Amino acid sequence: MGLINRKNHEAAVDALPSPPSSHEKGSLTDGDLARVDEKGLFTDSDLARVEDDPETSLHRGLKSRQITMIAIGGAIGTGLIIGTGSALAKAGPLSILISYTIVGFIVYMVMCALGEMAAYLPIQSGFTGYATRFCDPALGFSLGYTYWFKYIIVTPNQLTAAALVIQYWVPRERVNPGVFIAVFLVAIILINYLGIKYFGEIEFWLSSIKVLTIVGLLILSLVLVLGGGPDHDRKGFRYWRNPGAMKTLYATGDAGRFLGLWSTFVTATFAYLGTELVGVTVGEAQNPRRVIPRAIKLTFWRIVIFYVLSVLLIGMLVPYNSSALSFATKQTTGASASPFVVALIESGISGLPGFLNALILIFVFSAANSDLYIATRTLYGLAKEGNSHRIFAKTDRRGVPIYALGLSALIACIAFLNVADDSRKVFSYFVNLVTIFGLLTWISILVTHIYFVKARQAQGLEKHQLSYVAPFGLYGTYFALGFCIVIALFKNFDVFVHVEGREGGEKFDTTNFITGYLGIPLYLIMIFGYKFLTHSKGRTPLTADLVTGKEAIDREEEEFLATKAAKQDGKKSGGWFYRRFIAWLL
Numbered sequence: 001m002g003l004i005n006r007k008n009h010e011a012a013v014d015a016l017p018s019p020p021s022s023h024e025k026g027s028l029t030d031g032d033l034a035r036v037d038e039k040g041l042f043t044d045s046d047l048a049r050v051e052d053d054p055e056t057s058l059h060r061g062l063k064s065r066q067i068t069m070i071a072i073g074g075a076i077g078t079g080l081i082i083g084t085g086s087a088l089a090k091a092g093p094l095s096i097l098i099s100y101t102i103v104g105f106i107v108y109m110v111m112c113a114l115g116e117m118a119a120y121l122p123i124q125s126g127f128t129g130y131a132t133r134f135c136d137p138a139l140g141f142s143l144g145y146t147y148w149f150k151y152i153i154v155t156p157n158q159l160t161a162a163a164l165v166i167q168y169w170v171p172r173e174r175v176n177p178g179v180f181i182a183v184f185l186v187a188i189i190l191i192n193y194l195g196i197k198y199f200g201e202i203e204f205w206l207s208s209i210k211v212l213t214i215v216g217l218l219i220l221s222l223v224l225v226l227g228g229g230p231d232h233d234r235k236g237f238r239y240w241r242n243p244g245a246m247k248t249l250y251a252t253g254d255a256g257r258f259l260g261l262w263s264t265f266v267t268a269t270f271a272y273l274g275t276e277l278v279g280v281t282v283g284e285a286q287n288p289r290r291v292i293p294r295a296i297k298l299t300f301w302r303i304v305i306f307y308v309l310s311v312l313l314i315g316m317l318v319p320y321n322s323s324a325l326s327f328a329t330k331q332t333t334g335a336s337a338s339p340f341v342v343a344l345i346e347s348g349i350s351g352l353p354g355f356l357n358a359l360i361l362i363f364v365f366s367a368a369n370s371d372l373y374i375a376t377r378t379l380y381g382l383a384k385e386g387n388s389h390r391i392f393a394k395t396d397r398r399g400v401p402i403y404a405l406g407l408s409a410l411i412a413c414i415a416f417l418n419v420a421d422d423s424r425k426v427f428s429y430f431v432n433l434v435t436i437f438g439l440l441t442w443i444s445i446l447v448t449h450i451y452f453v454k455a456r457q458a459q460g461l462e463k464h465q466l467s468y469v470a471p472f473g474l475y476g477t478y479f480a481l482g483f484c485i486v487i488a489l490f491k492n493f494d495v496f497v498h499v500e501g502r503e504g505g506e507k508f509d510t511t512n513f514i515t516g517y518l519g520i521p522l523y524l525i526m527i528f529g530y531k532f533l534t535h536s537k538g539r540t541p542l543t544a545d546l547v548t549g550k551e552a553i554d555r556e557e558e559e560f561l562a563t564k565a566a567k568q569d570g571k572k573s574g575g576w577f578y579r580r581f582i583a584w585l586l
Contacts, residue, residue: 055394055395056384056390056393056394056395057124057395057399058124058196058283058284058377058380058395058399058401059195059196059197059284059398059399060283060284060285060286060288060556060560061195061196061197061200061284061286061399062196062200062281062284062285062286063200063286064286064287064290064291064294065204066200066201066203066204067200067278067281067285067291067292067295068291068294068295068298069203069204069207069208069211070200070203070204070207070277070278070281070295070370071278071294071295071296071298071299071302072207072211072298072302073206073207073208073210073211073214073302076207076210076211076214076302076306076363077271077274077363077364077366077367078161078360078363078364078367079267079270079271079272079273080214080271080306080307080310081213081214081217081338081340081360081363082338082339082360083267083270083271084096084100084267084271084310084311084314084339085314085325085338085339085342086267087099087263087264087267087268087311088311088314088315088318088320088325088339089320089322089325090247090249090260090263090264090267090320091246091247091249091260091261091263091264091320092243092244092245092246092247092260092315092320093239093240093245093311093312093314093315093316093320094240094245094246094315095245095246095247095257095260095261095264096264096267096268096311096314096315097308097311097312097315098261098264099261099264099265099267099268100264100268100271100307100308100311101308102265102268102483103265103268103269103271103272103487104268104272104303104304104307104308105303105480106442106479106480106483106484107272107275107299107303107442108299108300108303109446109470109472109476109477109479109480110275110276110442110445110446110480110484111275111276111278111296111299112296112470112471112472112476113445113446113448113449113470113476113477113480114127114276114278114279114296114445114449115278115292115293115295115296115468115470116449116452116453116466116468116469116470117130117134117448117449117452118130118278118279118282118288118292119288119289119292119293119466119467119468120289120466120467120468120546121546121549121550121553122282122283122285122288122289122292122553123282123283123549123553124283124284124380124381124384125283125380125381125382125384125385126279126280126282126283126377126378126381127143127276127279127280127441127444127445127448128140128143128144128147128378128381128382128385128387129381129384129385130445130448130452131143131444131447131448132385133539133544133545133546133548134448134451134452134455134539134544134545134546135447135448135451135538135539135544136527136531136536136537136538136539137385137530137534137536138526138527138528138530138531138534138536138538139444139447139448139527140385140387141382141385141387141526141527141530142444142523142524142526142527142530143440143441143444144378144381144382144385144387144388145382145387145526146437146440146441146519146522146523146526147374147378147437147441148375148378148379148382148408149434149437150434150435150437150438150441151371151372151374151375151378151408152375152408152411152412153430153433153434154371154434155368155371155372155375155408155411155412155415156411156412156413156414156415157415157430158364158367158368158371159181159184159185159368159412159415160177160181160415160419161364162180162181162184162361162364162365162368163177163178163180163181163184163419164177165357165360165361165364166180166361168354168357169357176419177419178416178419181415181416181419182416184365184368185409185412185413185415187365187369188365188368188369188372189372189405189409191369192369192372192373192376192400192405192409193400193402193405194398194400195398195399195400196284196398196399196400197398199369199373200284202369203366203369203370206362206365206366206369207366209359209362210362210363210366211306213359213362213363214306214310217310217340218305218306218309218310218313220344221310221313221314221317221340221343222313224317224343224344224347224349225313225316225317229347229348229349230347230348230349231347231348233347235316235317236316237316238316239315239316239317239318239319239320240315240316242319243319243320243321244320246260246261247260247320248260249263250494250497259493262490262493263493263494265487265491266487266491266492269438269439269487269491270435270438271307272303272307273435273438274367274370274371274374274438275299276441276442276445277370277374278292278295278296278299279445280373280374280377280378283377284399286560287557287560287561288557289467289468289557290467292467292468293467293468296468314339314340314343317343317346317347318339318342318343318346322342322346324342324345324346325339325342338356338360340356341353341356372405372408372409372412375408376401376404376405376408377401377404379392379401379404379407379408380392380393380395380401380404383401383404391403392404392407429511429512429515430515432512432515432516433515433516433518433519434519436488436491436516436517436518436519436520437519437523439484439487439488439491440488440519440520440523442480442484443481443484443485443488446477446480446481446484447481449470449477450474450477450478450481451539451541451544452544452546453473453474453477454541455539455541455542455544455546456546457541458541458542459541459542459544459546461546488520491516492512492513492516492517494509495508495509495510495512495513495516496508496513
């Protein structure tokens with residue numbers, strides 16, 4: 001039982017039905033899977049056999065530098081480089097600075113909670129497996145499917161966005177956007193099919209380009225703020241005084257400023273969605289107990305530098321009443337929709353939109369690639385937990401869950417429906433529907449962490465025995481959980497507000513209300529429906545499984561470290577600069 005209090009754990013396990021009897025190595029029946037979902041725990045040897053089965057096992061092929069770079073730049077997408085413009089135009093610079101800072105702190109709390117669990121037990125089914133083992137199988141079921149629904153819809157949407165960006169150079173009258181959708185779809189399927197080794201390397205370089213792009217834009221923005229542009233105008237905080245730091249929305253005075261501020265929390269939340277990608281990769285990471293904590297720490301600096309600093313500089317460079325910003329927020333995608341381009345135009349710089357458009361295309365392609373990866377691994381995790389057909393847990397010799405990839409890629413073909421103008425509106429409703437699932441994912445991770453902490457305390461697992469501990473403990477988790485619930489409940493508050501010029505002249509926006517909130521009852525129906533059909537019971541602090549599979553992971557870690565030490569035997573470790581800034585890239 002390792003470091004866990006054996007007596008407490010054995011007493012809890014004795015109260016449960018016996019685990020499945022032994023089978024021939026590599027086999028797992030539907031009855032076994034159902035029993036895992038509904039009742040109790042496999043023995044260490046049972047789960048180790050399942051995890052080690054070459055037909056259903058992932059390969060730990062993600063290197064330290066790949067995980068690190070994915071943690072830094074993996075979730076940076078068009079939400080930051082484009083979406084900040086609409087938030088600025090709606091509420092003003094101080095509002096977006098406040099919202100991006102607070103939501104950034106929430107995201108960091110979510111990542112710390114996930115990191116504590118992932119560093120202790122980096123299982124292949126990811127955070128859906130943690131929900132099943134530490135909290136309730138019903139939560140694992142609902143979390144897994146809502147997360148999968150999100151990414152099988154977001155993936156084709158990213159493909160469509162890529163095709164729209166291409167129209168900057170090739171109008172749709174010359175080449176149908178469906179051609180480019182097909183090219184990008186084949187490319188991301190191929191990258192995912194080649195295996196985690198190639199996926200990790202490609203994402204490493206794509207993330208590197210994204211990081212360099214954001215760093216370049218930040219440096220350029222700082223130069224412009226200080227008057228280094230062609231207009232030699234040192235702007236400083238001028239636009240915070242005129243037209244102002246906060247813009248009113250739907251009302252006047254403090255109430256209007258608060259509504260404007262609250263509206264940007266939704267934009268900020270969407271910009272941060274996908275940060276939990278690191279939690280999906282734990283089952284394929286080399287030496288995860290060292291890599292995951294490092295990735296979580298880097299997440300903090302990514303939030304501060306890339307998100308908070310970006311919105312601060314944009315708010316200093318572009319007034320919220322700028323006519324160029326108003327034009328940009330009406331664009332669909334591409335460089336013309338980016339507030340960074342507006343800032344360049346306002347400062348007298350021209351000629352960069354084409355170059356920035358090419359970079360945005362890389363952003364979108366990287367997002368589509370990682371979205372398909374997440375969708376595939378989420379379906380795989382559901383199958384590993386017995387919540388989907390076991391064929392989706394099958395992997396090939398490269399450790400790729402090919403059937404899960406095939407189904408997720410097939411569903412991504414709905415991107416072709418989005419080519420037609422009349423279907424694009426319907427598709428936007430689908431996106432509105434699934435974005436709530438991102439918030440529900442954060443909520444589920446935080447709830448699972450609360451159960452995990454209570455379980456490790458009850459079973460005698462001390463903090464010093466963990467590879468990583470959330471720095472704010474349960475206080476940070478409860479704070480983030482409360483804020484996530486409030487955002488989820490009020491994220492579409494404007495559907496209740498009468499807005500002049502709304503389509504159909506309706507005072508109540510029925511369509512957006514349904515698509516914006518339908519995800520919540522679906523999430524709850526899956527939880528309670530699962531419990532009703534399977535009669536599953538939630539975990540208590542003593543019955544939460546903190547042990548199963550840990551021995552195999554410990555052994556895997558020891559072998560990896562021994563191999564690494566043997567390779568480095570006799571080599572110089574390098575100086576301080578090398579160890580600090582270069583070694584993690586190798």
